[in-house]
Amino acid sequence: MRDIFELRDVDGAGRIGELDVPRAGVTVETPALLPVINPHIRTIEPSTLEADFGAEILITNGYIFYTSEEYREQALDEGLHELLDFSGAIMTDSGSFQLSEYGEISVTNEEILRFQADIGSDIGTPVDIPTPPDVSREQAEEELATTQERLEAAEDVDVGDMLVNAPVQGSTYTDLRTEAAEHAYGTGLDVFPVGAVVPMMNNYRYADMVEVVLAAKRGLGADAPVHLFGAGHPMMFALAVAAGCDLFDSAAYALYARDDRYLTISGTEHLDELDYLPCSCPVCAEHTPDELRAADERHREELLARHNLHVSYQELRTVKQAIRDGELMELVERRARSHPAMADGYKALLDGAGQLERQDPVSKGSFFYLSPQSARRPEVARHHDRLDRLPVEADRVLLSEGGDNRRFDETWRLQPPFGPFPSALSESYPVSAEFPERFDREAYEAAAEGVCRLVEANPDTEFAVAHWQWPESALAALPESVETLELGEDSENPVED
Amino acid sequence: MRDIFELRDVDGAGRIGELDVPRAGVTVETPALLPVINPHIRTIEPSTLEADFGAEILITNGYIFYTSEEYREQALDEGLHELLDFSGAIMTDSGSFQLSEYGEISVTNEEILRFQADIGSDIGTPVDIPTPPDVSREQAEEELATTQERLEAAEDVDVGDMLVNAPVQGSTYTDLRTEAAEHAYGTGLDVFPVGAVVPMMNNYRYADMVEVVLAAKRGLGADAPVHLFGAGHPMMFALAVAAGCDLFDSAAYALYARDDRYLTISGTEHLDELDYLPCSCPVCAEHTPDELRAADERHREELLARHNLHVSYQELRTVKQAIRDGELMELVERRARSHPAMADGYKALLDGAGQLERQDPVSKGSFFYLSPQSARRPEVARHHDRLDRLPVEADRVLLSEGGDNRRFDETWRLQPPFGPFPSALSESYPVSAEFPERFDREAYEAAAEGVCRLVEANPDTEFAVAHWQWPESALAALPESVETLELGEDSENPVED
Numbered sequence: 001m002r003d004i005f006e007l008r009d010v011d012g013a014g015r016i017g018e019l020d021v022p023r024a025g026v027t028v029e030t031p032a033l034l035p036v037i038n039p040h041i042r043t044i045e046p047s048t049l050e051a052d053f054g055a056e057i058l059i060t061n062g063y064i065f066y067t068s069e070e071y072r073e074q075a076l077d078e079g080l081h082e083l084l085d086f087s088g089a090i091m092t093d094s095g096s097f098q099l100s101e102y103g104e105i106s107v108t109n110e111e112i113l114r115f116q117a118d119i120g121s122d123i124g125t126p127v128d129i130p131t132p133p134d135v136s137r138e139q140a141e142e143e144l145a146t147t148q149e150r151l152e153a154a155e156d157v158d159v160g161d162m163l164v165n166a167p168v169q170g171s172t173y174t175d176l177r178t179e180a181a182e183h184a185y186g187t188g189l190d191v192f193p194v195g196a197v198v199p200m201m202n203n204y205r206y207a208d209m210v211e212v213v214l215a216a217k218r219g220l221g222a223d224a225p226v227h228l229f230g231a232g233h234p235m236m237f238a239l240a241v242a243a244g245c246d247l248f249d250s251a252a253y254a255l256y257a258r259d260d261r262y263l264t265i266s267g268t269e270h271l272d273e274l275d276y277l278p279c280s281c282p283v284c285a286e287h288t289p290d291e292l293r294a295a296d297e298r299h300r301e302e303l304l305a306r307h308n309l310h311v312s313y314q315e316l317r318t319v320k321q322a323i324r325d326g327e328l329m330e331l332v333e334r335r336a337r338s339h340p341a342m343a344d345g346y347k348a349l350l351d352g353a354g355q356l357e358r359q360d361p362v363s364k365g366s367f368f369y370l371s372p373q374s375a376r377r378p379e380v381a382r383h384h385d386r387l388d389r390l391p392v393e394a395d396r397v398l399l400s401e402g403g404d405n406r407r408f409d410e411t412w413r414l415q416p417p418f419g420p421f422p423s424a425l426s427e428s429y430p431v432s433a434e435f436p437e438r439f440d441r442e443a444y445e446a447a448a449e450g451v452c453r454l455v456e457a458n459p460d461t462e463f464a465v466a467h468w469q470w471p472e473s474a475l476a477a478l479p480e481s482v483e484t485l486e487l488g489e490d491s492e493n494p495v496e497d
Numbered sequence: 498m499r500d501i502f503e504l505r506d507v508d509g510a511g512r513i514g515e516l517d518v519p520r521a522g523v524t525v526e527t528p529a530l531l532p533v534i535n536p537h538i539r540t541i542e543p544s545t546l547e548a549d550f551g552a553e554i555l556i557t558n559g560y561i562f563y564t565s566e567e568y569r570e571q572a573l574d575e576g577l578h579e580l581l582d583f584s585g586a587i588m589t590d591s592g593s594f595q596l597s598e599y600g601e602i603s604v605t606n607e608e609i610l611r612f613q614a615d616i617g618s619d620i621g622t623p624v625d626i627p628t629p630p631d632v633s634r635e636q637a638e639e640e641l642a643t644t645q646e647r648l649e650a651a652e653d654v655d656v657g658d659m660l661v662n663a664p665v666q667g668s669t670y671t672d673l674r675t676e677a678a679e680h681a682y683g684t685g686l687d688v689f690p691v692g693a694v695v696p697m698m699n700n701y702r703y704a705d706m707v708e709v710v711l712a713a714k715r716g717l718g719a720d721a722p723v724h725l726f727g728a729g730h731p732m733m734f735a736l737a738v739a740a741g742c743d744l745f746d747s748a749a750y751a752l753y754a755r756d757d758r759y760l761t762i763s764g765t766e767h768l769d770e771l772d773y774l775p776c777s778c779p780v781c782a783e784h785t786p787d788e789l790r791a792a793d794e795r796h797r798e799e800l801l802a803r804h805n806l807h808v809s810y811q812e813l814r815t816v817k818q819a820i821r822d823g824e825l826m827e828l829v830e831r832r833a834r835s836h837p838a839m840a841d842g843y844k845a846l847l848d849g850a851g852q853l854e855r856q857d858p859v860s861k862g863s864f865f866y867l868s869p870q871s872a873r874r875p876e877v878a879r880h881h882d883r884l885d886r887l888p889v890e891a892d893r894v895l896l897s898e899g900g901d902n903r904r905f906d907e908t909w910r911l912q913p914p915f916g917p918f919p920s921a922l923s924e925s926y927p928v929s930a931e932f933p934e935r936f937d938r939e940a941y942e943a944a945a946e947g948v949c950r951l952v953e954a955n956p957d958t959e960f961a962v963a964h965w966q967w968p969e970s971a972l973a974a975l976p977e978s979v980e981t982l983e984l985g986e987d988s989e990n991p992v993e994d
Contacts, residue, residue, distance in 0.1 A: 052782075207934070266831065273822075278815035280807040281777035285549075310777040318775035325770075330834070334763065337831040337867045340933040347935065370834045371868050372937060436837035437704070438844065440869060441938075473970070 004163065004190060005225045005246075011328040012378065013217065013244040016320055019191075019225050021089040023161045024081075024122040026056060028089055030225065031241050031316055034059040035309065036232070036251035037084060039071050043254040043305045046086035053309055056088045059249045062116040062124065063095030066107055079120030091249075092121040096167070096195075100130045109150045110157050117159035123191055126154040128167040130196035133208065140171035148183050155188050163190040167229065171196070172208060174215035181219025191225050191247070192216070198230035206236060206345025213243040214352040234265050234315035238335045239345050241319050242328050243352075250312055257304035263311050265318075266338030271304065281310035329377060330368050350376045367433035372442035375417040379430040380446055383418045387453040390422065392461050399451060400466035402487040414465065416443035419450015444474030455479045501660065501687060502722045502743075508825040509875060510714065510741040513817055516688075516722050518586040519658045521578075521619040523553060525586055527722065528738050528813055531556040532806065533729070533748035534581060536568050540751040540802045543583035550806050553585045556746045559613040559621065560592030563604055576617030588746075589618040593664070593692075597627045606647045607654050614656035620688060623651040625664040627693035630705065637668040645680050652685050660687040664726065668693070669705060671712035678716025688722050688744070689713070695727035703733060703842025710740040711849045731762050731812035735832045736842050738816050739825050740849075747809055754801035760808050762815075763835030768801065778807035826874060827865050847873045864930035869939035872914040876927040877943055880915045884950040887919065889958050896948060897963035899984040911962065913940035916947015941971035952976045 008029075009016040017030040035049055037060045049055035065075045075083055080090050094112045095105045107115070109127045116124035128150055129143040147169050154164055166189035170176030177194075184192055194216045200209045213228065220226065225246045232250025240248070256263060260271040264278060271292060277284040283292075283306050292300055322331040336346035350373060367379050374380075394409035399420040404411040412420045415431050416439045425431060448470075455463055456479075464483040467475070475484060505526075506513040514527040532546055534557045546552035562572045572580055577587050591609050592602045604612070606624045613621035625647055626640040644666050651661055663686035667673030674691075681689055691713045697706045710725065717723065722743045729747025737745070753760060757768040761775060768789060774781040780789075780800050789797055819828040833843035847870060864876050871877075891906035896917040901908040909917045912928050913936045922928060945967075952960055953976075961980040964972070972981060 274818060275821045276814035276818040278811065278818050279777065280779075280811035282779045282782055284811075285779055285807060310782060314775065314777035314781075317773035321771060321773040321775050324772045334831055334834040337827070337834055340865055340867065340931050343867055344933050344935065347933075368837055370837065370840055371870075373868075434837050436841050438841065 005223055007222065009323055011323040011326050012242055014241040014319070014323050014328045015244075015246070016323050017225065017246055019089075019246070021057070021122045021163060023120075023163070024087075024089040026087075026089050028056045029320075030246040031237070031319055032057055032247055033232075033312055033316055034091055034247060034249040035253060036060070036249055038251075038254075039064060039068070039084070041254070043257060043301060044309065046084045049309070050086060050088060052306075053313055055086075057091065057247075058084075058086060058088065059091040059093065060084070061095070061097075062092035062112060062119065062121060063098055063105065063107065065092075065119055066095070066112060066115050075119040081120055089122045090120070091123040091165075092116045092119075092125060094125040094127045096125070096128050096130055099127060100132075100196075109153055113154055113157045113159055113164070117157075117162045121162055123163040123165060124159060125165040125167070125193075126150045128169060128195060130167075131169050131171040132196055132199050133172045133205070135171050137173060137176075140169075140173050140176055143171075144169050144176055144180055148180070151184060151187050151189060165189065165191045165193050165227070167193045167195040168216045168219075169195050170212075170215075172200075172212065174211055177212050177215035178219040181216040183219075185220045185224055191227055192220055193227035193229040193247075194245070195229050197228060201231060201233070201236065204339065204341035206239065206341050207348035209236075210239065210243050210345050210348040210352070213240065213245060214349075217244040232312070233268070234263055234312045235267055235335065235338055235342065236345070237312075237315045238319050238322070238328070238331045239342065239349065241323075242332045242349055248316075250309075253308035253312060254305050257301045257308055260300070260304065262304060263308045265311065265315050265335065271300075279307060279311060281307055281314070283307040283310065327368075330370065333370050333373065336373075346373065367430040369417065369433070369435050369439065369443060372440045375440075375442040375446040380417050383421070383430065384450050384453045387419065387450055388457045390454075392454070392458045394461065396462045396464075398464050398466060398485075399454075400487075401468045402466055405464075405466065405485070408464065414447060414451075414467065417446035419447040420454050441471045441473055444470045445477055448474045448477035451482065452477070452479055455482060502720055504719065506820055508820040508823050509739055511738040511816070511820050511825045512741075512743070513820050514722065514743055516743070518554070518619045518660060520617075520660070521584075521586040523584075523586050525553045526817075527743040528734070528816055529554055529744055530729075530809055530813055531588055531744060531746040532750060533557070533746055535748075535751075536561060536565070536581070538751070540754060540798060541806065543581045546806070547583060547585060549803075550810055552583075554588065555581075555583060555585065556588040556590065557581070558592070558594075559589035559609060559616065559618060560595055560602065560604065562589075562616055563592070563609060563612050572616040578617055586619045587617070588620040588662075589613045589616075589622060591622040591624045593622070593625050593627055596624060597629075597693075606650055610651055610654045610656055610661070614654075614659045618659055620660040620662060621656060622662040622664070622690075623647045625666060625692060627664075628666050628668040629693055629696050630669045630702070632668050634670060634673075637666075637670050637673055640668075641666050641673055641677055645677070648681060648684050648686060662686065662688045662690050662724070664690045664692040665713045665716075666692050667709075667712075669697075669709065671708055674709050674712035675716040678713040680716075682717050682721055688724055689717055690724035690726040690744075691742070692726050694725060698728060698730070698733065701836070701838035703736065703838050704845035706733070707736065707740050707842050707845040707849070710737065710742060711846075714741040729809070730765070731760055731809045732764055732832065732835055732839065733842070734809075734812045735816050735819070735825070735829045736839065736846065738820075739829045740846055745813075747806075750805035750809060751802050754798045754805055757797070757801065759801060760805045762808065762812050762832065768797075776804060776808060778804055778811070780804040780807065824865075827867065830867055830870065833870075843870065864927040866914065866930070866932050866936065866940060869937045872937075872939040872943040877914050877947075880918070880927065881947050881950045884916065884947055885954045887951075889951070889955045891958065893959045893961075895961050895963060896951075897984075898965045899963055902961075902963065902982070905961065911944060911948075911964065914943035916944040917951050938968045938970055941967045942974055945971045945974040948979065949974070949976055952979060 004020045006018050007015050019028045035058050099105045128147040131143040166184035168180045170180045227247035228240050228245040231248050232252035262269045274289045283303050322328045336342045396408045398408035398411045399414045401414045466485040468487040501517045504512050504514050516525045532555050596602045625644040628640040663681035665677045667677045724744035725737050725742040728745050729749035759766045771786045780803050819825045833839045893905045895905035895908045896911045898911045963982040965984040
C-alpha cells in the first residue's frame with residue numbers, strides 16, 4: 001500500500017483523497033487542480049492563487065527554469081517556493097512537452113530530475129515520451145519502451161523526499177496503456193499521470209480519453225493517485241473524475257484569458273459573443289460583458305483568468321460534493337448534455353460500467369432515472385447480478401408493477417429499470433429511488449432483462465409478469481415461459497380470476 | 498399590439514423582451530426576476546438588490562401595506578419607492594394569496610386596486626381567486642368566473658398609469674386555462690400572471706406546470722408579458738422560459754435562507770449537508786461551509802440569501818445568453834437531468850413541440866443531438882414538414898448515409914434524426930449540426946419517419962435507403978416499397994452492381 005495517498009470517500013471510480021506531499025509538508029485534497037505557472041508570464045500571482053482561490057498545489061515547468069537565464073540561478077539559490085511565493089505543493093514538469101513539440105531537449109533524464117530536486121520541487125517528472133494518438137502500434141511500443149526505461153532510471157536517481165511522477169503512455173492502444181500502467185505501478189514511483197491526452201481533448205475525443213483512462217486504471221492499484229496530464233477544462237472534470245482521475249492541471253485558465261476566451265462548465269465562449277455573463281463569480285457579479293470588453297488588455301486578461309479559475313475550482317467543489325452525496329454519475333450525466341462529444345464520453349464510461357461497478361460501494365444513497373442511459377448504470381447491472389442469488393422459495397411467483405393476485409404463492413415488485421425484487425427490499429437502495437412518471441423503452445427492456453436473470457436462476461419456478469403498458473420490445477424480451485398480465489387504466493390489480 | 502412589451506430575441510417559445518413600466522419610468526429586460534420584499538423582514542435591502550444584483554424590478558404585497566399599522570400611512574404619504582428606497586419598477590400583489598390561505602380578506606377588489614395605485618405601485622393586481630390544482634371542474638369554472646368578473650371590474654377602476662395584472666386561473670384544466678387566457682388578453686389589462694402554480698411546483702409537478710403554461714400561452718398573443726406567479730427556484734427558470742414565461746418572482750431566496758437552505762440550478766441543498774460549496778458567487782468564493790455554519794444566525798441568513806439571489810440572477814443570465822445563441826432547448830435538456838420530475842417537465846414541453854415550433858424562427862443556429870429526446874425537437878418535426886414540399890425530380894433516388902450508387906439518378910444525404918435531405922442543403926441548419934458518433938434508436942426511427950414523409954409525398958419515385966447498421970426498429974418503420982442497402986465496415990459506398 002502506497003502510504004502517500006489515502007481515500008476519504010468514493011463514488012463509482014470517482015474518489016476524494018488526500019495526497020501527502022512530504023517535501024512541502026502539506027496534504028493536498030483530491031480531486032485537485034494544479035494551475036500552471038509560467039514564471040515569465042504570471043497572469044495570476046501564486047500568492048493570489050493561494051489566498052483567493054485556496055490553491056493547495058500548482059505546477060510549473062522545471063525545464064523552463066533549467067534553460068532560463070533569468071531564473072535558473074535564482075531557483076537554485078532560493079528554491080521554487082520562495083521564488084514563486086507559494087507555500088503549497090509545487091509539481092514540476094520535465095520538458096517532455098518541449099521534447100514532443102520541438103523533437104529534442106538539451107538535458108538528460110537524470111540531469112533534469114536532479115535539477116528539479118535541486119530547485120525544491122515537491123513532485124518531479126522524468127523525461128517520458130508523450131506518444132500522440134493514432135500512431136502505428138510499432139511507434140507506440142517503441143516509445144513506451146523508452147518511457148519505461150526512463151521510469152526505471154528515475155528510481156535510481158537520488159531526489160531526496162521529492163515525489164516522482166510515473167507517466168503512463170501508450171497512445172490510443174488500450175492494452176498498451178494497461179501494460180504501461182502495470183509497469184509504472186510496479187516501480188517505486190509515486191504519482192501516475194495519464195499522458196498525451198491533450199490532442200484527444202483538443203479534438204473533442206472524450207470517448208477515446210475515457211477509454212485510455214479506464215485502460216490505465218486497470219493497471220493501477222486503488223492507492224495510485226492519477227493525474228490527467230494537460231486536462232484543464234472544467235467541462236470534463238466530472239467525467240474524468242468518474243473515470244478515476246485525481247489531479248488536473250490547467251494552463252487553459254491563463255491561455256484562454258489571453259485570447260478573450262471564457263470557460264464554462266459546458267464549453268468555451270468568446271467574450272465578443274457574450275451578451276450576458278452566465279456565471280456569478282466575483283468577476284461576473286461585478287461586471288457586464290461590455291465592461292470587460294472595455295477594460296485595457298492586461299486588466300481584461302487578469303479578470304478573465306480569475307473568472308476561468310473561479311469556474312474551474314467551483315466545478316471541482318461540485319464534483320466533490322457529488323461524490324459525498326453519491327451522485328457523481330448524475331452529475332456526469334448532466335455534464336454529458338453540454339456537447340455531443342461529451343455524450344460520447346459518457347457512453348464510453350458506461351461501456352466500462354463493469355469496471356466501475358467493482359469499485360462502487362453498494363451502500364451509496366442516490367439513483368435518479370434521468371435518461372435511457374440511466375438503464376445502463378452500474379446499479380442496474382449490480383441488481384441483475386443479485387437476482388442470480390436471491391432465494392425464491394415459492395412455486396408460482398407474480399412479478400407485479402401493481403397489486404397481488406391469489407393465483408400466485410408470492411408477489412415480487414417489478415420496477416423499471418431494475419426489474420423484479422422481493423417486497424422486503426422496497427426500502428433498500430437502489431429500488432427505493434425516485435422515478436419519473438414515464439420511462440423510455442430502455443428502462444422496460446432493462447427490467448425485462450432482470451426478469452430473464454431471475455427466471456434463468458430459478459428454472460423450477462413458474463413466473464408471471466403483471467405490467468402497466470410495457471412496450472412491445474420489452475415484452476418480447478421476456479422469457480417465453482413467463483405469462484403476462486396487463487394492468488388496467490383504472491385498477492392497480494391484475495384481474496382476479 | 499400592446500405597446501408596453503417588445504420582443505428583442507426569440508428561441509422557440511422563449512424570448513428576451515423589454516417591458517415598459519410607464520409609472521416607474523423604467524424599462525425592464527425580461528426574462529426578469531422580481532425578488533419578493535416583505536416590508537417587515539427585509540433580508541436584503543431593496544437598495545442592495547439594485548446596487549449589487551442589478552435588480553430592475555421587485556414585488557411586494559399591497560395587502561400587507563393595506564393592513565399594516567406600521568407602514569400604511571407611510572406608504573400613502575411617501576409612496577413605495579421612497580419607503581423601500583428602490584428606483585426600479587415595483588409590482589404589488591393584492592392579497593389573493595392571503596385569501597386563498599385564510600379564506601377571506603377585509604378589502605374589496607376595487608379598494609385594493611385603488612390603494613395600490615395610491616401607494617405608488619407601478620404594476621398592481623386585482624383580487625383573483627387562485628384555484629388550486631385538482632379541484633372539481635365545477636369549482637374551477639365557478640372560481641374562474643369570479644376571477645373574470647374581477648378583471649373586468651379592474652378595467653373600470655381609475656389607477657392612472659399603473660399597469661394591471663390579469664391573472665390566468667383554471668386549476669389543472671388546460672381548456673379552462675386557455676379560455677381564461679383568451680378572456681384576460683381581451684381585457685385592457687397589461688401583464689398576465691399564470692396563477693396558482695405554486696402547489697404544483699412544491700410537489701415537483703413540473704409536467705403539469707408546463708401543460709398549464711402552454712395552455713395559457715395558447716390564449717395569449719405573442720405581445721403578452723407572462724408572469725409565472727410564485728415561481729422562484731432557479732432550477733425551473735430555463736424550462737419555464739422555454740414554455741414562454743417572461744417574469745418570475747422569488748420569495749424563495751429569503752425564505753429558504755431563513756431555513757439554512759441553499760439554492761442551486763439543480764435543486765436545493767441544506768447547509769448542514771454541504772461539505773463543499775458548488776458555486777463561485779462572492780459568498781461561496783469567500784467562505785467554506787464551516788464558516789457559513791459558524792456565522793451568527795442573522796449574518797448567515799443574509800449570506801445565504803445573497804448566494805440564493807446570485808445563483809438566481811446567474812441562471813437568468815444563462816437563459817438569456819442561451820436565447821441569444823439559439824441554444825435554449827439545449828439548456829433545458831441539461832437542466833432536465835437534475836431531477837426525474839424535471840425530465841417529466843421537459844417531456845411535457847416536447848409534447849407541445851408543435852406549439853413551440855410555430856413560434857420558432859427557422860434561422861436559428863444550433864442543434865446538438867444530446868439524447869433520445871433530441872429526436873423530438875421542433876427542428877426535427879419542421880424538417881419532416883419540409884420533406885412534403887421539397888421537389889424530387891428524379892425517377893430513382895438513393896437516400897444514403899454513405900456514398901452514391903450508379904443505379905440511381907440522384908443521391909440525397911440521410912442524417913439521423915432528420916432523415917433525408919438534398920446534398921445542396923448540407924451546409925444549412927439544422928442538418929449542418931454536430932452529431933455524436935453513435936445515435937440511439939430514437940434518432941434512426943425519426944430518420945425513418947422522415948423517409949416515410951418523403952416517400953408519401955412522392956408516390957411515383959423509387960427510393961432506396963443506404964444505411965450504416967440501422968437498428969431493426971428503424972428499418973421496420975421504413976415504407977415497404979423502399980429497398981435497403983447496408984453500408985459495410987470498410988466501405989462508405991453501397992456495393993456497386
